[in-house]
Amino acid sequence: MRNLLTGLSAIALVSTLGSAASAQEGKVLSLYNWGNYTSPELLAKFEAETGIKVTVTEYDSNDTALAKARAGGTGFDMVVPSANFMQIWIEEGLLLESRPDQMENFKNMDARWIDVSWDQGRHYSVPWQWGTIGPVVATEFYKGDINTHAIWLDPPEELEGKINVPPEKNDVMYAAIRYMGGEWCTGDKEFLKGVRDKLLDAKQHWLSMDYGIERMDSRDTLAQFYYNGAAFRAREVNPDIRYGYPKEGYSMFMDSVAILADAPHPENAKLFVNFIMAPENAALISNFATYSNGILGSEAFMRPDLKDAPELNTPAELVEFGGWQDVCPTEVDELYTSIWTDLMQ
Template identity: 55%
Template sequence: MKRLLLNGAALAVASPALAQELNLYNWGNYTSPEMIEKFEAETGIDVTITDYDSNDTALAKIQAGGHGFDMVVPSSTFVPIFIGEGLLMEARPDQMENFEHVADRWRDPEFDPGRRYTVPWQWGTVGMSVNTTDYDGDINTAAIFLDPPDELKGKINVLPEMVDVMSLAIYYHGGEQCTQDREVLAEVRDTLIAAKPHWLSIDYGTVEKMANEDIAASTNWNGASMRSRLQNEDVAYGYPVTGYPVWSDNLAILADVQNVEEAKTFMNFVMDPENAAMLSNFARYANGIAGSEEYLDEVMASAPEINVPEEFADAGVDAKTCPPEAMQIYRAIWTEVLQ
């Protein structure tokens, strides 16, 4: 409290309010600038966004502490890990005003029963993006990057997300999600090691590179592939018939959050249908909020990347958290691949 003297009388004057802020740690190129501008305008809270490129990167950063972030957006496979290690606040989004808009499919997920920690951000699939001017063969196969055709060798990108890549490779060899079958995993390891010399890069920034034809094919997330296609009609998205992951990303408040009320305000904000639609219209993924459909861009309604063709629907596998023993094997294989 400050005091000013006016004609000898002391008047109490409230000090200026501290600036409201929120620090969001999220996947790169994944947050709608329009939605953030709306949030800042409506609340007066300034949002700072820091990017990461994989769940492992985000988890390691949060585990190390001293990061300064308030919120994070882990995939469903990592949410139980974050919760189990005490890294998330039990923010009780299920008791927030806008929770009523969460679609039935996402109200009580196995990875966060009752939605005590997280709310839906966006969800989608992992498949193959291919420039059809470079390759006119079957794109609905993980062989695009695991046993590349000659036309694509040296022009392939692979996402730096271990679980996604390992899952595609495991399904390709007939294995099940989270398998610890040594024979299957030996085949996966040998296939990845043999394929890597034919890859151009291991990078998550695929949107512009696919659109600009800097790469001809990539393991990819469906929304990123759609964004490329909207810039270059020759880009197509394939669903590997041997199996592909169906994932969801979720907004959570960190246990060591600095700006608690601001974070809770943002969590409630993204569950509003119009605001959730802004996320989808930017990143081109489904969002898990009922009623957002009426605010979506028209191109979303018929996009083959968002609406899985019926013939490939059964090949989708809902991603789940694998046991530590399996993850240890996968990390060993992935580390060898990255060398």
């Protein structure tokens, strides 16, 4: 019995300590971000300047992050949703309207990223990184045109069984629809059936459907449909790697930092949001994860090889083929989900 009492009082003590700490917000902050996306140098600098220690928890897909946040009680302060999910986060009331547009460093924001469709005027979020999604190819093995989705949707013989495609519904669906000559958010069932058949047929020639570019380093894959920043990192290992901008249409993405509505440390989080809008800090984000950020003047602090990398600088003649994944109507999204689950199984 005495042991039980000791145990109970210990629990009581621990919980009192816990609530005392949260009452004064403490010098801590919790960031829920994509895997391999957060610069440790950035966090160290933030801690040196403010004394606030940031812990990072990682996720691998928008759906995972959304499901966790909707369940509530995560203890996370900040999250980094993609543009095509931001609207859901806002509508579901998961985000705090922290008004980054009224923060001191907002003056550094590139004007092209202010009035974006997913967060008009930037009342909730600021850009973390943005990029494009296209074919990444080892040109030692493939000599053809790289500016086409045919590399992974109608793979040439030399790439068969050596292709990886990420298990990311919207990215894959967007590319396949554009490749087949359709427009994003089309609900034309006859057309979508063709898209489904194309994807199911192409899948036979893929090796895997997974995240990560590292398998290109070991030549387990010779081509991937993947993200431009990762393509840059792959080229650092194997110099023959090239990244393409398909003429059929490719999608752009942007992940933006927002503060959660139930954040335990909202004031610390606001400091962080303002912090990353300073050019020298935004550059740290890019230097680590090798994608572009949305802050003017950050180029001056970026690694020179990254700043001028072809993966991060779309050739002028191919810019027009880039597009955004707007949120499609529910009934259209259900058709896409149906194709997607068929493909994944």
